[in-house]
Amino acid sequence: MAxxxxxxxxxxxxxxxxxxxxxxxxxxxxxxxxGYNGNLVTRDAGTIGGNITRRLVQMAEQTLGGRI
Incomplete structure (x- = not known):
């Protein structure tokens, strides 16, 4: 799988x-x-991924906010 x-x-x-x-x-x-994290339930994986996205967006907003 690619x-x-x-x-x-x-x-x-x-x-x-x-x-x-x-x-x-x-x-x-x-x-x-x-290690292996295949035992994570979908909800937990989504929680981790969603919070990563939230933090990255906040970081980008802070960076862009300083430039505008």
């Missing part, structure tokens, strides 16, 4: 991985940063 979610800035991978673990911990979700 992966289409390639990072535009490959150096950001470590920061995104840390963000995943941090969000999982905040929500009490058992998450293995360097």
């Amino acid at each position: 992966r289409n979610n390639q990072l535009v800035v490959p150096q950001a991978k470590a920061a995104l991985d840390r963000m995943k673990v941090e969000i999982a911990q905040e929500h009490g979700i058992a998450f293995s940063p360097d």
